[in-house]
Amino acid sequence: MSASNTPDTGYSIEEGNNASRNAYAWAKKTFTTRAGLPGEPARGLDGGFSNEIRFGQERLGISSDGIGTKIELAERLDRYDTLGYDLVAMTADDLIAAGFVPTNLSNIIDVNTLSYSVVDELMRGLHDACQFSKIAITGGEIAELGSRIGGYPGARMNFNWASTAIGVLHPSLAQPLSGAAAQPGDAVVALQSPSFRSNGYSLARKTLQRLFGDKWHEQAYDGPDAAQYPTWGDALLAPSLIYSPAVAALLDAGQPLRGAAHITGGGVADNFQRVLQNGLGAELDNLFPPLPAMQRLCEIGGIEAETAYLYWNMGNGMLLVVAPEAADAVVQQLTALGYAAQVAGRLMAEAGVTLRVAAGELRYG
Template sequence: MTSSPTPPATSNAGYSIADGNAASRNAYGWAKKTFPNRAGRPGEPAQDLDGGFSNEIRFGQERLGISSDGIGTKIEVAERLNRYDTLGYDLIAMTADDLIAAGFVPTNLSNIIDVNSLNYSVVDELMRGLHDAANFAGLAITGGEIAELGNRIGGWPGARMNFNWCSTAIGVLHPSLERPLSGVGVRAGMAVVALRSPSFRSNGFSLARRTLINLFGENWHEATYDGPDAANFSTWGDAMLAPSLIYSPGISALLDAGLPLHGIAHITGGGVADNFQRVLKGGVGAVLDNLFSPLPAMQRLCELGGISAEDAYLYWNMGNGMLLVTEEASAAAVVAQLQAGGYDAQVAGRITADPGVTLRVGAGELRYS
């Protein structure tokens, strides 16, 4: 099976990844025009992480990373289930793992909760979960705000509180690195290591929700979950709310151990192929022939909703939350270190001299250029 170089103008998710990437590039282009404002002064931005989800700012010899993100429409799942204490893991994963993907160890986070009208107990559940996630990731929550915006914020009807939740995190460049990880050192023959994701994380929910609505109607979250892992979830809502695993502690441990990393892709919006191509600089490509199998819930949605493998690997992580590029000779040690830290990891493929990403998965061979 071969995919087109870019997805169709409109997809099952209702938008084009190509259009989204173009809008992001345009927004970043405007942002870069402000970089001269801090040239030669504290807070000077670097420009060697173009295409990444975090960037570098310099304060003298100190090199910090900064990343902003939110948890998107996964919030609606929490509203439907009236359960909010896991979303903090999603919020931290989106920014902390973007930072560590560039070699910045996350240290601090600020967050903002925009609400229609304030509900104390919901905010307490959100912040309790954020506290637990911050303890797992080893960072401090050092800023935040709650803003009541009335009917500017909508969501699931009947929820105790409708809201949007975003954060900005900063981190410090790991002392073993001379410069952020950007993929410039990636060469043919290097190994690719995958870390398993046990959930959808906070991406691809528009496609997933649309599929579930088509299958089960507006109350899809109450529909009985019938995936192969049905012992873990009673409803589709339970399966979709599973929290994100935070990878930054495991990657920090690799760097602490002195294991070589040349590029890291955090698999978020844009799926496996689109995100991994961000670290393939200099015309190299990759063949990934040993990725983790798709999550049972993702596989079941593909079967029920008629979602092609090409689309699924473009919109979802398909069970692979992060891809690391390391030396071939170090791949086994990288996998062992990650497994010792409680993460599922395995060698997933190799870097090739030919450009493009080829995925050899159960559905066949998918090629993305």
């Protein structure tokens, strides 16, 4: 499937992946500047969203990301205290997917005109998310950029928010998690996502704008969980669940993790293929079902399942590759920590990802 041929998405995953590969190729040309020195980058982690840097015996991970156009939801609803969970999830969960336990975070808020109250709400949420994740906020900046920053008209403040997080390689790991140790027959454990997280909002916003007009965020939401989310704006603003504490606990317990995929832009298929090395593939026949809001958007917006599973997490926020004999214990430990988890499938010797979901069989790669 070509993402550039998918209607009403607002962006192309294929073009984004190509641009990212090109940008990383330029970045890799700088690695030699730190060869043999503190801060030397590791090689062989291409395709992930974090990388390893070495300071003597210390092996640190670093990841940068933002929360994209989900910010417009907060501006529309004038509610800002949950976005910190999205900001932390985007970097902390990228780190833990490679085996790095997040420790510190720095953030930058680019604004048009400063609003003290909005920044206070943002930072209160970031504080709460970092407390949950055992992360210290150790750097930041607020930049007033005037007309260079736009957003929803009439909002108290238009802004963009991004962060960089670092973490330390878990002491149980000799190398970062990359999928290199995975083999056919390994189990795949899915962790449920209770929200869109911070991805796929261009497709969601364009669909709702087409259906309901400029005030789509005020439109009554009619999914089965409408008691929790009265409007479409409420349903889409639901914050991200942060997985890094749970995966770190699995590593603390010595569970044999062989790979992890943080399901962000690109959905299950694109993100999971990043950890399928050595020609391996996967069959996932027991994923968590799509969130009600995702299912409803597909129904009223005419969005095909193949597209939805490529742009949204569809109820699955992280996939873990584990030794098959440990799968049940991993699920039990995650459940005890308060996360919904289940064995979702297995790795196969043949390349490609096959999803068997309620909408039918979907094949990628």
